[in-house]
Every structure is written in structure tokens, then in C-alpha cells.
Amino acid sequence: MPELTERRFYRFGRFRLDPNGRVLFRGDRAVRLPPKAADILLVLVQNAGSVVEKKDLLKHVWQDAFVEEGSLTRTISILRKALEDPSREQELITTIAKRGYRFAAPVMMVVLPFENLGSGEKHDYFSEGMTEEMITRLARLNPERLGVIARTSAMQYKSTDKSVRQIGGELGVSHLLEGSVRRSGNRVRIAVQLIQVSDESHLWAESYQRNLGDMLTLQFEVAKAVAKEIQIKLAPQERERLSSAGTVNPQAYEAYLKGRYLLNRRTLETLQKSVQYFKKSIEYDPHYAVGYAGLADSYLTHHDMGHLPPREATTKAKAAAGKALRMDETLAEAHTSLGHAYFHEFDWPAADRDFKRAIKLNPNYANAHFYYANYLIAVGQRNEAIAEARWAQTLDPVSLPAGTNLAAILCFAGHYTEAIEHSLRVLEMDSSFARAYEDLGRAYEQQRMYPQAIAAFEKAVEFSGRSSRDLASLAHAFAIAGKQREALELLEELRELSKKRYVSPYSFALVFVGLGNKSQALAWLEKAYKGLDGALPFIKVNPRLAPLHCDSRFQNLVRRMNFPVFAT
Known part of the structure; x- marks a missing residue:
């Protein structure tokens, strides 16, 4: 049966059906359907894989009104056209002679x-x-x-x-x-x-x-x-x-597999080695498109984990993904990497284009939905972002990052109770996953549950090995809970850490927001903007930055980021 994501949408291929509003979406665009066609589609989808008799469809949709069978046939024809499922193909809606219709269960x-x-x-x-x-x-x-x-x-x-x-x-x-x-x-x-x-x-x-x-x-x-x-x-x-x-260069293929294996381990050492192996794969075969796509993935993972300065990582990733696509334009992975890089450069139209292209090429590629959800929430498309994040989790149901990404997006969308529930669900799978504690703490903060937020952030700090990102979150929670001394101690730790390795300017901005020092917070956000900080695309929807929203300097920064404007 088509996947119903927590009673919100039925999914089948590129389409999703909102059962409450009877609205059909293709990608992120609504498909116009007459009310009766939408009603019929819902009945068929709810009974996917089974034959729905004509008489039952007529009774359910038209109820007591007298309607000839021809009306049903015409409505089915409208549905097939909307679903791009011609009557001669019948891949989605199959006619069962003299009986009714069956919706194909993916x-x-x-x-x-x-x-x-x-x-x-x-x-x-x-x-x-x-x-x-x-x-x-x-x-x-x-x-x-x-x-x-x-x-x-x-x-x-x-x-x-x-x-x-x-x-x-x-x-x-x-x-x-x-x-x-x-x-x-x-x-x-x-x-x-x-x-x-x-x-x-x-x-x-x-x-x-x-x-x-x-x-x-x-x-x-x-x-x-x-x-x-x-x-x-x-x-x-x-x-x-x-x-x-055709055939593939054996040495290039083997180096590529080693690169992927190391990339998936997600430590600084294995990420550095993955870059070496992807480079080796394209040395063996300069026309090996997936080798370049893997290299782009490695650079962006370095970026996401804070191991490379953002501008350096996105520049290198764009170059590698661009080469991959010049050799094979159909690589969804390379389009996703390119969209991810554009997203962090605040090039919203380009990011949107490449994410959509990736999803069109391979709707089953979970990472494309994962990162497109981030784009959508950043530009204020909250419902669409949640839908994409849920679909990423459907394709990757026991992935810890997919689960926490959904929790983060729910938090950005203002659904704090649900964000807490999802974070706790992830922690049931792995009680040592630092990112889940971070998302849990952020949602607790917005509920003014400060002791719980502090406890969650302390766990995040512990399990992340005192990452700068989690130290900043804990300092912010201490500050807004009135524990200034503890917040200032962590701020000093961040300053010392920044002398040894890259620390996101946003981390400092967050602490100063908590301490109520708007001038310092805005100065650090300006540095984050110039350095393409990974947290900055979410500046409009991040509730922790709400104290800055009325400041003209913050508003000026948002204007310079050129967020798209959507019709309401």
C-alpha cells in the first residue's frame, strides 16, 4: 500500500495525496483535480492492491445521487491524465473488466x-x-x-x-x-x-x-x-x-568503493582518507563521473562536521560535482551535492533547481529529500519541508540523522512537542547519539523547560567529545536560564578551542544572544555571513535568534541573503 506518513500524506512515486484536504501534489506543486476525482483517488489509494467495485465507488463518491457508469469512466480518465498514467499503460490504475478498478500498490x-x-x-x-x-x-x-x-x-x-x-x-x-x-x-x-x-x-x-x-x-x-x-x-x-x-577501470572502481566505505565512517581521519581514495579513482580514470561525485560528498561532509572552513568546502564540492555532471548529467548524487553547496552560498534558485533535478532523477535518493527539506524550511516553506523530511525518513527509517533532521525541522516550524517526541524516539535507537540530544535541548528551550534543556545539552557535549557546536548550545541554555557564570566559562572554553581549530562564528553569536549582548551577537553573525557559516541559512526560522529580529542590523543581514519571496 502507498506509504501514509503518520496520517498526513499517501506517497506513490512522485505524487503525494493529502487525505484531509483531498489535494494531490506532484513534487511540491498541487495538481488540480475535480472534487469527485480526488474522492475516487483517495478510495482507490486506501484500497491499493485490491479491486474496488464500480458500484462501491459510485455509492461512496456520489452517495444517493443517480449517476450513470459513464460519469465514473470519465472521472477515471481525468485521474489517469493527472497521474500521467494513460489508459493503454495502466501502471497505476488498472481497469478490471466488468468489475471495477485497482490501484497498483508500489x-x-x-x-x-x-x-x-x-x-x-x-x-x-x-x-x-x-x-x-x-x-x-x-x-x-x-x-x-x-x-x-x-x-x-x-x-x-x-x-x-x-x-x-x-x-x-x-x-x-x-x-x-x-x-x-x-x-x-x-x-x-x-x-x-x-x-x-x-x-x-x-x-x-x-x-x-x-x-x-x-x-x-x-x-x-x-x-x-x-x-x-x-x-x-x-x-x-x-x-x-x-x-x-560497459566496463569500468578496475583500479578506479576499487578506489571508489574504498572512498565510499571510508566516507560512511564519518570521522575526521576516515573523511581525509576518503578524499584521497576518490582522487585516486579519478587519477586511474579521469572520466569516472561517480569518483567526482564521491569527492564532492566528502568535501560537504567535512563542511557539515565542521572539519573544513565552509567557503573552502563548498568551492571544492562545487568543482567536483560540476565535473561529475559534465560527464553524466543523470547523477542524482552530484545534483544533490551541488544543491547542498549552493544552499550554503545562499544561491536559493540554484539550490532549488538542483535539489528538484536530483529528486526527479531518483525519487528514492533519501539524501536529496533530506537536504531539500533543509532548503524548504530555511526559505519558510514549512509544510513542504516537513513533508520532505518525513519522506526522507520513510526511505531511511532507522537512520539516526534522518530522524534528527525531522526533529530539527519540526522545531524550526514551531512544532516543539512533536520535535521532542521525535528526538526521544531517535534516542531509543541509540542513547549516545549527540545530535538527538542537541535537537531535544533546542525544543525544550522553546518550551521554557530549562533544566531539561541543560541536561540534554550536557549529554550532547559528553557524547560529541565537547564539540564547539554543543558547547555553544549548552552555554546559550545556561545563559537564558540565568546561569551567567556557567555560560561565561563555556564561552572562554570556546575561545581557547578556536585557537586550535575552526569554530563556527555562529557558535559565538549564539552564546552572546543568550547573554543578551546583541552587538556582539550581530558582529559574530556578520562574520558567519562572510564565512558562509553552515548555520546561517536557517537564520529566519531559528527561534533562538528571535531576540535579534527587531534589530535593524539583523534585518539588513537577512535582506542581503536574498531569501526568495513566495506568494501567500
Whole structure:
């Protein structure tokens, strides 16, 4: 059944349906539907996968009014046109002769981490890389009909002893793809099998042996076999891509997989090594587009974690993503990286364009929805931002960052109670995740629950290893709770820390806001603006900066950031 995100929207492909307002959206734009067409669509979607009899549709939608069957047929035709589902194709709405109509239930799948049958952990990068590559291939087959759980959530089930049904229930999937990889020199053996969650039946299994340079072709073969088994019609652009799969430079491919493996570890040391491996992959093959895309991801992750000055990180990321797209314009990952960089440069139209392009190319790419949600909340599109953040979490349901990002956006949107609930839910999954404590503390602050906020920020400081970001949040909470001495002690710690490594100017601004020193706060925000500080895009919606809103210097800064204006 199409995903209903906490009773707010039904999702299917590029569309989402608001069941309360009977409004259909394609992307972020409303699709005009006559009221009866919207009513019929809701009934069909609520009964996805089952035949809805004509008489039941007529009774439910037209109730006691006398209506001929032709009215229903015409309304179905209007719906198909709106959904871009021609009657001859019937991918979404199928006519069941002499009975009624059936709305196709999209398939949701997870690719479980491939088991490494090679020589110990030294080949983990290869098995994890193959898992991530298969997720990417399957996600692009036909996003209208097939949803694929993102890597972050899939990797939580590495070496799991949970049953197929347990995993299916936790992730909300109908199918699992699992497999194993054995690497011996330049030869690779892969065994894969497709399992249906409902009855744990094995639908298909196959083994492949290939040279390392033929991995791209192998992945496409598996993707086509899966599509055939679950009766997914390939999207035209993906059919062309699958038919033209060629070889890849083995050394470039291996360096790329090592880069991805290290990037996903998210420490300063592994991030630095990931940059080296991505650079090595494009040295082996200067036309290897995904190598450049990986390099862009690494620079932006450095930025997000505060390891590189923002301007340096975004400049390098834009250059790498731009090269990737000149070689392959269809890489959703590179468009997402480019949109992310533009976002931090306050180039709102360019960010919007690249995020939308990424989502159009691969609606299953969770990171595109994740970062587009950040863009939408920053520019004041609150409902749309929450919807995107929820969809990112649907695609990546046990991802800690996806969960905390939703909590942060709910906080920016003023939904503090719900933000607290989501943060606590993330902490149930991992009680040592610093970002969740930070989001929890921010929401508690806005509820004037200062002791709870301070306790949450103290946990964030502990589990982040006293990161400057969390020290600043704790200092702000102390200050607004009237604990000036504690706030000033942390401010001094931040000053000492800034002599050793990069500390965001926003961190200092936040502390001075809490202390009531508007002049110092605004001076640091000005530095943040000049340095492209990562926190600055959220300046309009960040409730902790509310004491500055009436100051002409703050208003001038906001004007210089050229936020888009939307019709109300």
C-alpha cells in the first residue's frame, strides 16, 4: 500500500495525496483535480492492491445521487491524465473488466548488507560497496513503482539474526534482496536472492562470476532480473542506461568503493582518507563521473562536521560535482551535492533547481529529500519541508540523522512537542547519539523547560567529545536560564578551542544572544555571513535568534541573503 506518513500524506512515486484536504501534489506543486476525482483517488489509494467495485465507488463518491457508469469512466480518465498514467499503460490504475478498478500498490524493498565471504575484514569495503551500488541501481529502475530503503538504514541489519518478517515490519518493505560476495584477486563471485516478506518465500536466486572491471554490467543484470521478477516496468531512461552498460577501470572502481566505505565512517581521519581514495579513482580514470561525485560528498561532509572552513568546502564540492555532471548529467548524487553547496552560498534558485533535478532523477535518493527539506524550511516553506523530511525518513527509517533532521525541522516550524517526541524516539535507537540530544535541548528551550534543556545539552557535549557546536548550545541554555557564570566559562572554553581549530562564528553569536549582548551577537553573525557559516541559512526560522529580529542590523543581514519571496 502507498506509504501514509503518520496520517498526513499517501506517497506513490512522485505524487503525494493529502487525505484531509483531498489535494494531490506532484513534487511540491498541487495538481488540480475535480472534487469527485480526488474522492475516487483517495478510495482507490486506501484500497491499493485490491479491486474496488464500480458500484462501491459510485455509492461512496456520489452517495444517493443517480449517476450513470459513464460519469465514473470519465472521472477515471481525468485521474489517469493527472497521474500521467494513460489508459493503454495502466501502471497505476488498472481497469478490471466488468468489475471495477485497482490501484497498483508500489513495491518497497531493502537490499540487506551483502555478506563478505572473502578473507576477513579487509574486504568489507567491497561487500559494503556492492550493497550500496545495488541500492542505487534498483532505486533508479522505476521510482513510480519501486521504493528502495536507503543505505544508512539497510546497514543497520549487517550480520543480523532477525527474521525476514521482523525486518520487513521494521522497515515497512514487501521484498528483501540479500546476497554474498567472494573476492579473489580480480575475480568476483556474487550470489543473490529475492525474498517476499509476507510468506518468506524465495522468488528468485542466481549466482554470478565476473572480472572486477565487469561489476557495472553485473549490477545491471541483477537489477533487470529483479525488475522482471517483481513485474516492474523499467523507466525509459533506465532502460537505455541498462542496455548500454560497459566496463569500468578496475583500479578506479576499487578506489571508489574504498572512498565510499571510508566516507560512511564519518570521522575526521576516515573523511581525509576518503578524499584521497576518490582522487585516486579519478587519477586511474579521469572520466569516472561517480569518483567526482564521491569527492564532492566528502568535501560537504567535512563542511557539515565542521572539519573544513565552509567557503573552502563548498568551492571544492562545487568543482567536483560540476565535473561529475559534465560527464553524466543523470547523477542524482552530484545534483544533490551541488544543491547542498549552493544552499550554503545562499544561491536559493540554484539550490532549488538542483535539489528538484536530483529528486526527479531518483525519487528514492533519501539524501536529496533530506537536504531539500533543509532548503524548504530555511526559505519558510514549512509544510513542504516537513513533508520532505518525513519522506526522507520513510526511505531511511532507522537512520539516526534522518530522524534528527525531522526533529530539527519540526522545531524550526514551531512544532516543539512533536520535535521532542521525535528526538526521544531517535534516542531509543541509540542513547549516545549527540545530535538527538542537541535537537531535544533546542525544543525544550522553546518550551521554557530549562533544566531539561541543560541536561540534554550536557549529554550532547559528553557524547560529541565537547564539540564547539554543543558547547555553544549548552552555554546559550545556561545563559537564558540565568546561569551567567556557567555560560561565561563555556564561552572562554570556546575561545581557547578556536585557537586550535575552526569554530563556527555562529557558535559565538549564539552564546552572546543568550547573554543578551546583541552587538556582539550581530558582529559574530556578520562574520558567519562572510564565512558562509553552515548555520546561517536557517537564520529566519531559528527561534533562538528571535531576540535579534527587531534589530535593524539583523534585518539588513537577512535582506542581503536574498531569501526568495513566495506568494501567500
